[in-house]
Amino acid sequence: MAVASPVEYAGLISSGQNHLACFGVPSSGRLRCVGYEQKSRTGKLVVRAVSVDRPQLDFSNPDWKKQFQEDFDRRFSLPHLRDVIDVEPRPTTFSLKSRTPLENVNGALKESWNGYVNDDDRALLKVIKFASPTSAGADCIDPDCSWVEQWIHRAGPRKQIYFEPQYVKAGIVTCGGLCPGLNDVIRQIVLTLEKYGVKNIVGIQHGFRGFFENHLSEVPLSRHVVQNINLAGGSFLGVSRGGANISDIARRLDMLFVLGGNGTHAGANAIHEECRKRKLQVSIVCVPKTIDNDILLMDKTFGFDTAVEAAQRAINSAYIEAHSAFHGIGLVKLMGRSSGFITMHASLSSGQVDICLIPEVPFTLDGPHGVLQHLEHLIETKGFALICVAEGAGQELLQKSNATDASGNMVLSDIGVHLQQKIKSHFKEIGVHSDAKYIDPTYMVRAVRANASDAILCTVLGQNAVHGAFAGFSGITTGVCNTHNVYLPIPEVIRSTRFVDPNSRMWHRCLTSTGQPDFH
Numbered sequence: 001m002a003v004a005s006p007v008e009y010a011g012l013i014s015s016g017q018n019h020l021a022c023f024g025v026p027s028s029g030r031l032r033c034v035g036y037e038q039k040s041r042t043g044k045l046v047v048r049a050v051s052v053d054r055p056q057l058d059f060s061n062p063d064w065k066k067q068f069q070e071d072f073d074r075r076f077s078l079p080h081l082r083d084v085i086d087v088e089p090r091p092t093t094f095s096l097k098s099r100t101p102l103e104n105v106n107g108a109l110k111e112s113w114n115g116y117v118n119d120d121d122r123a124l125l126k127v128i129k130f131a132s133p134t135s136a137g138a139d140c141i142d143p144d145c146s147w148v149e150q151w152i153h154r155a156g157p158r159k160q161i162y163f164e165p166q167y168v169k170a171g172i173v174t175c176g177g178l179c180p181g182l183n184d185v186i187r188q189i190v191l192t193l194e195k196y197g198v199k200n201i202v203g204i205q206h207g208f209r210g211f212f213e214n215h216l217s218e219v220p221l222s223r224h225v226v227q228n229i230n231l232a233g234g235s236f237l238g239v240s241r242g243g244a245n246i247s248d249i250a251r252r253l254d255m256l257f258v259l260g261g262n263g264t265h266a267g268a269n270a271i272h273e274e275c276r277k278r279k280l281q282v283s284i285v286c287v288p289k290t291i292d293n294d295i296l297l298m299d300k301t302f303g304f305d306t307a308v309e310a311a312q313r314a315i316n317s318a319y320i321e322a323h324s325a326f327h328g329i330g331l332v333k334l335m336g337r338s339s340g341f342i343t344m345h346a347s348l349s350s351g352q353v354d355i356c357l358i359p360e361v362p363f364t365l366d367g368p369h370g371v372l373q374h375l376e377h378l379i380e381t382k383g384f385a386l387i388c389v390a391e392g393a394g395q396e397l398l399q400k401s402n403a404t405d406a407s408g409n410m411v412l413s414d415i416g417v418h419l420q421q422k423i424k425s426h427f428k429e430i431g432v433h434s435d436a437k438y439i440d441p442t443y444m445v446r447a448v449r450a451n452a453s454d455a456i457l458c459t460v461l462g463q464n465a466v467h468g469a470f471a472g473f474s475g476i477t478t479g480v481c482n483t484h485n486v487y488l489p490i491p492e493v494i495r496s497t498r499f500v501d502p503n504s505r506m507w508h509r510c511l512t513s514t515g516q517p518d519f520h
């Protein structure tokens, strides 16, 4: 078998009229799709994501699995303070029970249970064995889809810690945009730090800016201060974009908890690298915050569930409006800069959506297979229609502004306004009455407080972030993977944005539910 080339073609995935070419990252021998090309009927290729170049694997070598696993273990090993400085562990101050249960083993009293996580505990990153690369959502390493165990590190409190709590100064910073649950995470970090015995806890105001702008002073935090902050949405500390200048952040704190998305993780990793370079005993731990749910490897990020739930009100209102109007067309735009998770899940959840449009799946508006033609059909047969569109969808149909926000993120053109205009002019042109109503609930969706399941997720993540720092790890992030709580090295989760896989069962379920055709 041939050695994988830098970007290996993994196969053509056809669904109806869609032709999705899936490319892999052969480096790690991975044939998992990180990039898609989609071919429209007109033959136009739209590249949805980029591939990443990594070292190659020779699948004809009988040892390739071993090589893969060694490479995997190296990539997913957690950076530790011990790697660069001499630091001795000490018994933890985090007690799970006031008395440790003891049992009599051959006359000697031994701990029967301690409740701590062992550094060698692992969770499986992948839990499905795909029989073939053409299986739905297949995520294969080699062309035969061989089963290879990929173990990642379990999160939680360790028996040994690498900081003396009474001398620790810990900081918390929230960056990027808002997301439901930020306050729950801040609160849990503070409560857990106090449980270890940390007295000096501060909040950094308005993201990374708080480190540099003199008027943004540190906010002292304690159980008393954070007790009720989870009852409101937003961030108690404030958020911001831009303003990252990491070089001097390092020496001010012993532990820094960074809540943010891909951009923030990149910033946090840069701070961690700087600390390593200067051999500082500083632990940088992230908690992924992205309402778009676009961080790799995690089941879902906090706030996502709440956002999907909050979007239901907008979708339901659009449905009522559309259903009540004569030839009503409801149009709801939801967040999702480049990933359509909220739109897909909100559409699935509501069950009322006829057309779901996401950035990962290109569509045409005009022509016999376009969205407008399908709308005509829906008006004719149902009398009304409901569209749910992600903000990043169909950007190729719009005039680009080339503007960026303070963090360098592209400012998107409004697909909702464009769709509404196109719908209005189309129905006018064909002489059919229509009544298109556009709802943009963006900030109403993300400013709400976390729902019950997100509140629990935030609690777990906040606590595990603190356990990770005390365990001496730095440059890590924490998340839920196949329902297990894990620590991951930051670079592995920001290798690329996480996209909806158009070959996944979830997207296919969405198509089944809406009944929409391919818009090509």
Ligand SMILES: Nc1ncnc2c1ncn2[C@@H]1O[C@H](COP(=O)(O)OP(=O)(O)O)[C@@H](O)[C@H]1O
Pocket: 175, 176, 177, 207, 208, 209, 240, 241, 242, 243, 244, 260, 261, 262, 263, 264, 265, 266, 267, 268, 270, 289, 290, 406, 407, 409
């Ligand atoms: N590549 C990067 N390296 C360092 N810092 C970054 C990088 N990208 C973004 N940041 C900083 O991270 C913070 C949040 O980034 P942003 O993209 O706005 O939100 P998010 O973290 O949610 O993706 C900003 O202060 C920004 O300056």
Ligand SMILES: O=P(O)(O)OC[C@H]1O[C@](O)(COP(=O)(O)O)[C@@H](O)[C@@H]1O
Pocket: 176, 177, 178, 179, 261, 262, 289, 290, 291, 292, 335, 336, 337, 391, 405, 446
């Ligand atoms: O108007 P703002 O504050 O820049 O936020 C808008 C953006 O925030 C998001 O909700 C999520 O972005 P982050 O992951 O950076 O928090 C995007 O969907 C949206 O494009």
Ligand SMILES: [Mg+2]
Pocket: 176, 261, 262, 263, 264, 409
């Ligand atoms: Mg971002």
